[in-house]
Amino acid sequence: MAGKFVLFTDSDGMIRWRLKAGDGEIIAASRVYESKDSAEQGIASVQAHATGAEIVDETAGF
Incomplete structure (x- = not known):
């Protein structure tokens, strides 16, 4: 199953989205x-851009 973007209102009444995997x-x-x-x-x-x-790996030391 494909992933999906989910729009929701957070506890402060602001709009956010989550990207969910299948x-x-x-x-x-x-x-x-x-x-x-x-x-x-x-x-x-x-x-469009992703x-x-x-x-870019910035995990120096791992």
Whole structure:
């Protein structure tokens, strides 16, 4: 099953989204948005830019 973005209202009444894997596990969470439209734009940005995103390893010592 494919992953999905889930829009929700947090305990402070602000809009956020979570990216859930096909098994329901949360694999990413957004910042706070003041409007649903802004949150949807944030999702669109992740969808557009994450596909070929570079991986930067900053785990020195591991």
